[in-house]
Amino acid sequence: MWWSKTMTLKKLTISISFLAALGACAPESRYTTLGGRDAGADALHGGFGYATANNVKVMSISERLEYIKSLTRLFASEAPATINFAFDSAKLDANAQAQLRQQAQWILAHPDITFRVFGHADKVGSNAYNQRLGKRRAQAAVNYLIAQGVDRRKVEAVVSFGETRPLVLTQGRSRENRRTVTEVKGFYNPANDGLLDGKYARGIYRRYVGEGDNTQVSSNQ
Structure with a gap:
């Protein structure tokens, strides 16, 4: 019984310390999503998988917008x-x-x-x-x-x-x-119901700007 209570207390202490460290790792104004919420905010409410998905989504949207801007400039130049x-x-x-x-x-x-x-x-x-x-x-x-x-x-x-x-x-x-x-x-990208992942977008972009003319681009990359 004593051993069980001691281990439970240790686990609780480690969990609290870890969550406190997570809060200290993200400055309040630097990592903000497009919706105005801190990236990773869902970690305390929906599990760490939600936070990871949220952060990947934010990075993918930003990356996609940069690709679109670059391709628009390329189109207008040609x-x-x-x-x-x-x-x-x-x-x-x-x-x-x-x-x-x-x-x-x-x-x-x-x-x-x-x-x-x-x-x-x-x-x-x-x-x-x-x-x-x-x-x-x-x-x-x-x-x-x-x-x-x-x-x-x-x-x-x-x-x-x-x-x-x-x-x-x-x-x-x-x-x-x-x-x-x-x-x-x-x-x-109709093979993926119109959805776009960053790897697919990167392959398209590199092919069009001449960085990977021999790259095979598919929705399964």
């Missing part, structure tokens, strides 16, 4: 990401069509990546009207890309910014502001 429109029009002129064909070639050459197209307008007219016009422009660009063979599941026209993000600060007509912009949205 294809014309922006096309422009005539005043009060969502019609694609010959120059816009040529630029979209270049976009389509790049997208088709990179089947692991998904894209989104943002629409914009100049400040002539009401904001509500320009929101609709920007969306029509984005949809026109997407429809043309699909006509060039791009899988409709890999490109989408997202909500229009209308006149709210001008490149040229003017209340008058501006061709530079009448535009659509194509950006990388994320990674296409």
